Amino acid sequence: MATAAARCQLLLVAVALAPLLAGVAGVQLSSRFYDRRCPKLQSIVRSAVAQAVATEPRMGASILRLFFHDCFVNGCDASILLDDTASFTGEKNAGPNANSVRGYAVIDAIKTQVEAACSATVSCADIVALAARDSVNLLGGPTWTVQLGRRDALNASQSAANSNLPGPGSSLDTLITMFGNKGLSPRDMTALSGAHTIGQARCTTFRDRIYSDANVNATFAALRQQTCPQTGGDATLAPIDVTTPDTFDTAYFENLASRQGLFHSDQELYNGGSQDVLVRMYRRRASTFFVDFAKAMVRMGNLAPSADTPTEIRLDCKKIN
Ligand code: HEM
Numbered sequence: 001m002a003t004a005a006a007r008c009q010l011l012l013v014a015v016a017l018a019p020l021l022a023g024v025a026g027v028q029l030s031s032r033f034y035d036r037r038c039p040k041l042q043s044i045v046r047s048a049v050a051q052a053v054a055t056e057p058r059m060g061a062s063i064l065r066l067f068f069h070d071c072f073v074n075g076c077d078a079s080i081l082l083d084d085t086a087s088f089t090g091e092k093n094a095g096p097n098a099n100s101v102r103g104y105a106v107i108d109a110i111k112t113q114v115e116a117a118c119s120a121t122v123s124c125a126d127i128v129a130l131a132a133r134d135s136v137n138l139l140g141g142p143t144w145t146v147q148l149g150r151r152d153a154l155n156a157s158q159s160a161a162n163s164n165l166p167g168p169g170s171s172l173d174t175l176i177t178m179f180g181n182k183g184l185s186p187r188d189m190t191a192l193s194g195a196h197t198i199g200q201a202r203c204t205t206f207r208d209r210i211y212s213d214a215n216v217n218a219t220f221a222a223l224r225q226q227t228c229p230q231t232g233g234d235a236t237l238a239p240i241d242v243t244t245p246d247t248f249d250t251a252y253f254e255n256l257a258s259r260q261g262l263f264h265s266d267q268e269l270y271n272g273g274s275q276d277v278l279v280r281m282y283r284r285r286a287s288t289f290f291v292d293f294a295k296a297m298v299r300m301g302n303l304a305p306s307a308d309t310p311t312e313i314r315l316d317c318k319k320i321n
């Protein structure tokens, strides 16, 4: 019979190895997951994001979007960070992500720092969740407690990325359905869309809106047409929020009220439908928007990979161990 000490030792070995072994998904998240495992984690992420955002404010927007595009494709499992391999075509080159999602290098650099502080302990998926929270806060938005303990997927899916992420031409019904498919309410969807108060978009994503949409402010359309011609200039950027694209505030909802949503999908939230009341409320009260946004981010962050997804703590966010 094993002595208590031997059993204890075995247990310690098992605990130490656990993060290295490929396990199954479905773990319970906790805000204190790394308190003892990696006490410096949150300060490492915070200062790295602060530096990136100081260099280029838009990077905060890019990291926030990266988190959304990770979570909507088989859960927040860092699948979006994997480069293509012989065995799968990854998500980086999927329609909604190619030449569009940014911030991979910032996440990879944070991962390097985190590995130096506590090796083989912190998932890439958790780093993205923390970096998204810090991005919002550093640009003037709310903060919240991030639930931690996610694990990284060993696979990724370009086709899932193509089918699970809403496009800028989406109708209100489609938006409600696509978020509903992820267990998120219409209210979560409208609050999360407030993320479009920061960041930039390519002409190709809003051309239809400024040339042929109904319900668009003519002055605004003319302004955007100046740098987004009917043909060519696909990659030319415009701020999604016409007034304060580097500040996380309620201007997005203000814009919707004056028909200045940049995407058709944005304006759908204020077009005589079920979300009009909420848009008016968020526009009036930043505190309500901030509370709802934070709650919805936590809910989106709880999206877990399917139970049969093999997982690990990836050592390099770009490739499996
Ligand atoms: C509601 C459905 C949504 C649609 C249809 C949508 C669509 C888009 C599109 C088309 C772009 C521009 C991409 C490009 O130029 O290539 C964009 C940018 C962005 N999206 Fe969304 N999005 C949605 C929801 C969200 C959510 C839920 C978040 C985060 C919580 C988010 C955060 C962002 C940010 C921050 C940017 C700017 C990124 C940057 O500047 O790099 N979006 N979105």
Ligand SMILES: *[C@@H]1O[C@H](CO)[C@@H](O)[C@H](O)[C@H]1NC(C)=O
Pocket: 073, 074, 079, 153, 155, 156, 157, 160, 306, 308, 309, 310
């Ligand atoms: C990864 O594989 C699992 C199990 O086969 C599957 O359920 C999951 O959808 C895959 N991940 C992606 C991103 O498709």
Ligand SMILES: *[C@@H]1O[C@H](CO)[C@@H](O)[C@H](O)[C@H]1NC(C)=O
Pocket: 217, 218, 219, 220, 257, 258, 259, 260
């Ligand atoms: C259109 O946008 C301009 C600002 O570009 C604003 O002053 C005006 O009130 C808007 N019009 C409508 C109908 O909301």
